Amino acid sequence: MTTQTALEIENLLPATFTAPGLSEAEFLELCEKFPDAFLEYTADGTVIVLPPKDPDDAARGAEVVMQLAIWANQRGGGKVTGPDAGFHFRDGSRRSPDAAWFDAARWREAQQRDRRRRFPVFAPEFVIEVRSPGDRLRPLQEKMEEYIANGVQLGWLIDPKERTVTIYGSAPPRVLQNPATVSGEGPVEGFVLTLDRILNQ
Numbered sequence: 477m478t479t480q481t482a483l484e485i486e487n488l489l490p491a492t493f494t495a496p497g498l499s500e501a502e503f504l505e506l507c508e509k510f511p512d513a514f515l516e517y518t519a520d521g522t523v524i525v526l527p528p529k530d531p532d533d534a535a536r537g538a539e540v541v542m543q544l545a546i547w548a549n550q551r552g553g554g555k556v557t558g559p560d561a562g563f564h565f566r567d568g569s570r571r572s573p574d575a576a577w578f579d580a581a582r583w584r585e586a587q588q589r590d591r592r593r594r595f596p597v598f599a600p601e602f603v604i605e606v607r608s609p610g611d612r613l614r615p616l617q618e619k620m621e622e623y624i625a626n627g628v629q630l631g632w633l634i635d636p637k638e639r640t641v642t643i644y645g646s647a648p649p650r651v652l653q654n655p656a657t658v659s660g661e662g663p664v665e666g667f668v669l670t671l672d673r674i675l676n677q
Contacts, residue, residue, distance in 0.1 A: 490524065490525060490526050490527060490610070491524075491525045492522050492523065492524050492525070493522070493523050493525075494521055494522055494523070495521055495522075495523050496520070496521030497521060498517060498521070498523075500564070500593055500594065500595060503515075503517055503570060504594070506523065510525055512527075512528060513525050513526060513527055513528065514526040514528075514559065514560075514572060515570075516569075516570060516571050516572055517568075517569055517570040517571075518569050519565075519567040519568050519569045519622070529608060530609075533606075533608050533609065535673075536606050536634075536636060536673075536674045537558065537559060537574045537575070537606050538558070539673045539674055540574060540575045540604050540606060540634070540669065540674060541556060541557075541558040541574075541575045543669055543670065544556050544575050544577055544604070544667065544669070547664075547666070547667045547668075548577060551666065553579070553580065554577050554578060554579055554580060555577070555578055555579075555580050555583065556575065556576070556577050557573075557575070557576045557578075557600075558574065558575060559572050559573070559574050559575075560572070561576065562595060563576070563595070563598060563599065563600060564593070564595040564596065564597050564598065565597065565598075565599055565622075565623075565626040565627070566597050566599070566626055566627065567622070567625070567626055569622065569626070570595070571619070571622075571623070573600070573603035573604060573605055573623070573631075574603075574604055574605050574606045575603065575604040576600040576602065576603045576604070577600060577601060577602040577663070577664055577667075578598075578599075578600035578601050578602070579601060579663075582598075582601075583598060586598040599623070599626050599627035599628050600628060601628065601629045601630065601662075601663035601664070602628070602629065602630045602631070602660070602662075602663050602664045603623050603628050603630075603631045603632075604631070604632045604633075604634065604669075605619065605620065605631070605632070605633050605634070606634045606636070606674065607633065607634065607635045607636065607637060609637065613635070616633055617633065617642075617649075620633050620642070620644045620649075621644065623644065624644050624645065624646075628644075629645065629646075629662050629663050630643070630644070630645045630660070630661065630662050630663060630664065631643075631644040631645070632644070632658060632669075634671070634674060634675075636674060636675050639653070639654045639675050640652060640653055640654070641655055641658045641671070643658070645661075645662065654675075655671060656670070656671060656672070657669060657670050657671060658671065
């Protein structure tokens with residue numbers, strides 16, 4: 477792909493195109509062509525190029541990461557990442573959740589198992605996605621289902637537009653309507669996310 481083609485696509489974001497079988501090096505090389513965008517890669521070989529978020533949307537995501545990081549620091553363990561972190565899942569997809577928490581020892585073990593890769597196959601225990609104004613709901617729901625299928629234990633899909641939080645895990649998804657808070661369970665038991673600054677921006 478030439479730089480000119482990449483720039484033309486950037487003007488049309490969000491965009492998708494098919495590139496099956498990308499290696500880690502090829503995916504990272506592709507990411508360098510879109511320095512102001514976010515790239516994800518699905519199990520079927522579709523590259524998703526997303527534009528930067530607007531300030532309000534970015535503030536919602538930052539609020540989620542901040543609250544999760546405060547809890548993790550108080551808890552004294554685990555790592556918290558935002559949307560600039562990428563995870564390589566066992567189905568071959570490469571995803572960047574808006575927020576994630578994972579056990580640091582598990583991550584080190586994954587790195588030791590495959591030292592050749594910058595991104596070894598690894599699923600965080602917990603992820604959060606926040607729906608952006610331009611996001612269609614069904615692809616986000618499918619993304620949450622893929623997280624669980626790839627080993628994520630718990631996921632929350634926060635939809636400021638509909639004022640809902642959908643909880644994904646071992647049971648069928650549960651929808652909370654207009655909640656003031658949402659409480660963690662399983663790997664993030666004790667974490668309570670306050671939603672006022674996320675649903676009311």
